[in-house]
Amino acid sequence: MEDEEAAAVLRAVGRQIKMWREAAGLKQAELGSAIGYGEEMVSSVERARRVPKPDFLDKADEVLGAGGKLSAMKEDVEKARYPKTVRDLTKLEDQAVELGAYSALHIHGLLQTPDYAQALYEMRRPAYTEDEIERHVAARMARKAVFDRVPRPVITFVQEEMTLRRPLGGRMVMRRQLEHLLKVAELRHVEIQVLPMNREDHAAVMGSFRLLKLQGGKALGHTESQLYDRVISEPKDVQVLDTRYGMIRAQALSPRESLAFIEKVLGDET
Numbered sequence: 130m131e132d133e134e135a136a137a138v139l140r141a142v143g144r145q146i147k148m149w150r151e152a153a154g155l156k157q158a159e160l161g162s163a164i165g166y167g168e169e170m171v172s173s174v175e176r177a178r179r180v181p182k183p184d185f186l187d188k189a190d191e192v193l194g195a196g197g198k199l200s201a202m203k204e205d206v207e208k209a210r211y212p213k214t215v216r217d218l219t220k221l222e223d224q225a226v227e228l229g230a231y232s233a234l235h236i237h238g239l240l241q242t243p244d245y246a247q248a249l250y251e252m253r254r255p256a257y258t259e260d261e262i263e264r265h266v267a268a269r270m271a272r273k274a275v276f277d278r279v280p281r282p283v284i285t286f287v288q289e290e291m292t293l294r295r296p297l298g299g300r301m302v303m304r305r306q307l308e309h310l311l312k313v314a315e316l317r318h319v320e321i322q323v324l325p326m327n328r329e330d331h332a333a334v335m336g337s338f339r340l341l342k343l344q345g346g347k348a349l350g351h352t353e354s355q356l357y358d359r360v361i362s363e364p365k366d367v368q369v370l371d372t373r374y375g376m377i378r379a380q381a382l383s384p385r386e387s388l389a390f391i392e393k394v395l396g397d398e399t
Contacts, residue, residue, distance in 0.1 A: 248298025
């Protein structure tokens, strides 16, 4: 695991499963056979090397007669599956009353379909394992809960035209992604804008970034690079990002024009 917080959760879960298994007089292979998993998976979970799926915990709870104690760990385990950077960012998004994001290279994470996100993580080099890809995609999809939160935050996006046209994952994946953008844009608290490639002025040539305005008036920025991402809290730096975001929204197509533009790109894909 990449952080001690998640590792501690998985070690605690692994110990509990081992204790209940030994109390039931079962070997790892026997438990695996009873719940439909291999001995190696049981061993890896007990050693905190693999993250157990909800189905694993539910079946183990039933077979071992744990009375719901193992199943009750599903929520903590689910959170531990997500990378620490995602968990930290999700906490900030949960506090935000306004979120804004400019995306230069691909569709923003909060707007991605599972297939599109899967394709992005499969392109990663050095390559992720299948388990790592599943973990990252699940974490990205879980963050979409911000759209359903009450009270509703104001959420805005500016997407480079290129991100709508590059068929990452293939044309069918991209087509479904564009359809998803149109669906999300129907939400009254969400606005999606497109920055066309023919614009001569561009306030964000330094790359993608995000703004989060929290309850109480505090504002934060967030940027990602090749190897690192970071939260920006210095007020003067956040002010720079805020200014850039306002300018790039003015340079982009209006939300209504942007929807028409996305529909045109979608039509070009047929």
